[in-house]
Amino acid sequence: MIEHPHTKCEELLGSLSAYIDGDLNPELCRELEKHLAECDNCRVVLNTTKRTIDLVQTPLEKPDLPEEVRERLFKRLNLDRYLTPKPK
């Protein structure tokens, strides 16, 4: 019986996250890659999901602590005397 392509997409989508993390067992991995080679939509879902994760890891999305917040934190912890100029 030929599986309906949509069913296949649904089934493999559940493995996408583990695939991105390199955490998928080899058999499922092969199955997913075979499907990705044939299915444009699933390929787009994979690419855009990967890109989403890349974006949240950029320095712009991971700003450092504002200096005044750091100073207040050190004071609250009674660690003022260890408040050295902010390390770069």
Place this chain on the structure above:
Amino acid sequence: MNKPTSDDISLEALVAGDPAEFARLVDVYSSAIYRLGLRMLGNPQDAEDVLQNTFLNALTHIQNFEGRSSLATWLYRIAANEALMLLRKKKPEVNLDELEGEDEAEDLHPTRFVDWSVLPEEELLSGEGKKALDAAVAQLPESLRLVFLLRDVEGLSIKETAEALNLTETNVKTRLLRARMALREQLSAYYSERLPARSEK
């Protein structure tokens, strides 16, 4: 002076109560804890409360640290609890513990298939693009957002995320998948309105 890293921290000195060592610990992890608070609570004042309470709590309990998890995981665990406590206080209606249909993948149906991943990073992280990304993260349900932030933003492993949040690894994986799919869908909605206009230029 170079920024201290987790490798520079002496656990022995910390447990012995050395304040200079604790100050180093604060400098290594405070940015990450503050970011987590900011993303979970959505405003700088609450994020600062989470930050201060996390390290006050850590300072009180560091002498009992047994090293069953890494220092980072231990701190994230305290921070996640502080963030959740504050969230519960502010939004008692939010259910943070349970997720309906946890094991079902019914909300994973992607509906948008625009390949915006080819856009250059400058464009994706321009003022507008960054706003869309931040809004999409903010719209994730709290229980998914916390998993996503620890795993994908701060880079904890699945195991560490599970330890920090007191969840099973399977549970973390399920929530992570749902968070990633939901974010992708949001961003795809945003870019699907913009990509056609762009290609017409």
